[in-house]
Amino acid sequence: MLNYDLVVVGGGPAGMAAALKAKECGVEKIIILERAQTLGGILEQCIHTGFGLHYFGEELSGPEYADRFIVEVEKTDIDVKCDTMVLDISECNLVTAVNKIDGFLKIQAKAVVLAMGCRERPRGALEMAGTRASGIMTAGTAQKYVNLDGYMPGKKVVILGSGDIGLIMARRMTLEGAEVKVVCEIMPYSGGLTRNIVQCLDDFGIPLRLSTTVIETHGTQRLEGVTIAKVDDRLQPIPGTEEYIECDTLMLSVGLIPENELTKNVGIAIDRVTNGAVVDEMRQTDHQGIFACGNVLHVHDLVDYVTLESQLAGQGAAEYILGTAPKETVYVNTVTGNGVRYLVPQRVNVKNPNDVKLYFRVGRIFKNARVVLECDGKTISSKKKVKLAPGEMENVVIPADVLAAMDENSSITVRVEE
Amino acid sequence: MKRDLTCVACPLGCAITVEYDETGVLSVTGNTCKRGDAYARSEIVNPTRSLATSVKVNGGIYPVVPVKSNKPIPKSMIFDCMKAINSVTVEAPVKLGQVIIPNILGTGADIVATNHD
Ligand code: SF4
Numbered sequence: 001m002l003n004y005d006l007v008v009v010g011g012g013p014a015g016m017a018a019a020l021k022a023k024e025c026g027v028e029k030i031i032i033l034e035r036a037q038t039l040g041g042i043l044e045q046c047i048h049t050g051f052g053l054h055y056f057g058e059e060l061s062g063p064e065y066a067d068r069f070i071v072e073v074e075k076t077d078i079d080v081k082c083d084t085m086v087l088d089i090s091e092c093n094l095v096t097a098v099n100k101i102d103g104f105l106k107i108q109a110k111a112v113v114l115a116m117g118c119r120e121r122p123r124g125a126l127e128m129a130g131t132r133a134s135g136i137m138t139a140g141t142a143q144k145y146v147n148l149d150g151y152m153p154g155k156k157v158v159i160l161g162s163g164d165i166g167l168i169m170a171r172r173m174t175l176e177g178a179e180v181k182v183v184c185e186i187m188p189y190s191g192g193l194t195r196n197i198v199q200c201l202d203d204f205g206i207p208l209r210l211s212t213t214v215i216e217t218h219g220t221q222r223l224e225g226v227t228i229a230k231v232d233d234r235l236q237p238i239p240g241t242e243e244y245i246e247c248d249t250l251m252l253s254v255g256l257i258p259e260n261e262l263t264k265n266v267g268i269a270i271d272r273v274t275n276g277a278v279v280d281e282m283r284q285t286d287h288q289g290i291f292a293c294g295n296v297l298h299v300h301d302l303v304d305y306v307t308l309e310s311q312l313a314g315q316g317a318a319e320y321i322l323g324t325a326p327k328e329t330v331y332v333n334t335v336t337g338n339g340v341r342y343l344v345p346q347r348v349n350v351k352n353p354n355d356v357k358l359y360f361r362v363g364r365i366f367k368n369a370r371v372v373l374e375c376d377g378k379t380i381s382s383k384k385k386v387k388l389a390p391g392e393m394e395n396v397v398i399p400a401d402v403l404a405a406m407d408e409n410s411s412i413t414v415r416v417e418e
Numbered sequence: 419m420k421r422d423l424t425c426v427a428c429p430l431g432c433a434i435t436v437e438y439d440e441t442g443v444l445s446v447t448g449n450t451c452k453r454g455d456a457y458a459r460s461e462i463v464n465p466t467r468s469l470a471t472s473v474k475v476n477g478g479i480y481p482v483v484p485v486k487s488n489k490p491i492p493k494s495m496i497f498d499c500m501k502a503i504n505s506v507t508v509e510a511p512v513k514l515g516q517v518i519i520p521n522i523l524g525t526g527a528d529i530v531a532t533n534h535d
Contacts, residue, residue, distance in 0.1 A: 047470050047472060047533075048470045049486055061470055061532040061533075063484055063533035064514065064532045064533070067533070147472055147484060149480070149482075150480070175469075175471055175496070175500050176504075194426060194429060194431035198424045198426045199426065199467065202424070203467070386430055386450075387429070387430055387431070389429075
């Protein structure tokens with residue numbers, strides 16, 4: 001059995017930032033376990049630019065953003081095992097993993113950071129008639145084929161879902177000579193960033209059909225076409241609006257699910273909205289010494305925010321290991337008010353001496369609204385927002401002095417006022 | 419002539435209308451701030467985009483390596499640049515930052531690798 005102070009599960013942007021921050025805070029023995037062949041996570045296949053504008057003040061491609069952290073990890077004595085799959089984490093932070101070189105690995109950790117990221121919702125999660133013809137894949141799978149394997153998965157493409165990966169793939173396929181016929185979005189608005197709609201669809205004249213979904217796929221060996229239809233307010237297809245579109249490829253960009261199998265096995269509480277762990281302001285779960293950050297905690301819009309959040313988790317883990325965390329804990333839950341879908345962290349230790357930033361997403365588009373933070377019935381801040389959209393993460397800060405005045409009966413609410 | 423644009427200079431995404439003729443931009447409306455005005459004018463006069471794609475590699479871990487233009491290139495030349503990039507094969511090892519095609523099609527932008535292979 002191996003002994004480490006900190007085991008980080010996942011070597012993407014979240015895992016690397018958490019490990020580096022813990023190192024910087026003085027943690028000695030740290031190991032990163034990564035399932036893929038290299039560090040970097042999903043960034044390795046996100047070859048478009050636009051990463052790092054907030055964190056580095058530069059427009060980097062995904063691999064460039066990852067490389068900044070890989071280089072830093074290599075400069076430290078942080079151990080890294082790639083091609084290594086974590087199978088289990090026990091109640092007492094014993095991590096079980098497996099790889100081809102070491103075989104079965106048991107690692108006793110003082111603390112664990114969960115940074116497994118997320119995966120895409122697959123076809124099976126959708127109600128769609130049709131056979132299992134080839135040519136139906138998630139947008140991320142297509143992205144891997146094109147950007148890592150150098151292989152074009154199709155020529156005539158329909159994309160279902162207007163999340164950012166779908167939009168990015170619409171442009172990527174067009175650049176490589178495919179014809180992207182349409183992007184269908186079941187909601188009345190796109191979940192993607194405006195910049196991506198403009199530069200990935202409008203630039204190439206690719207139509208975006210809102211309130212529209214794919215109801216049936218055609219073809220038995222290879223996909224031959226899809227039937228799309230408009231949907232009503234309850235997202236049900238409207239009879240008579242069906243339309244056949246010939247295509248050989250259907251890409252799905254219909255949402256991301258945090259990969260929390262390990263988390264659930266430990267018995268850690270999961271938030272029903274984020275599908276990630278319930279955490280406090282240092283991203284500690286309800287299991288002492290286990291932290292979570294990045295897309296395994298909640299799906300982020302920008303990797304820059306993943307980095308910032310993971311540094312918090314790394315610092316939290318370091319304070320836990322080194323015994324420098326606040327001695328007292330008095331938790332107050334954060335409550336979602338009107339228009340707010342979720343809040344991370346879900347609870348705050350009011351004995352924490354620092355400002356605490358709450359991240360959230362709204363449930364629909366708001367124009368000229370206010371984001372209101374209310375603590376113990378008093379309005380702490382009320383910020384005007386010209387636009388709030390579900391595709392973009394928002395945040396609000398609880399000042400340290402407000403926290404200092406709180407006790408176990410206090411309340412923290414964030415809501416949108418129209 | 420008239421064109422409707424969505425400003426991407428910030429997440430607000432204002433709907434901007436530009437009126438223009440052969441002599442240039444006549445009016446910009448719908449923008450909330452100066453950056454929107456500048457964005458709309460450049461979209462009419464000289465729209466540019468940064469290009470990210472991949473290039474074939476011989477003997478690397480992966481068969482392709484990602485590349486980008488180190489400066490924005492004229493939007494009208496995107497597909498010509500794609501053709502030029504897809505006609506090239508580089509030999510491994512490739513280093514991040516390595517220039518793959520200098521001054522592509524005279525645009526002044528270099529195509530550089532954004533990962534190792
Ligand atoms: S016009 Fe100004 S406020 Fe509107 S989207 Fe552009 S930069 Fe933002």
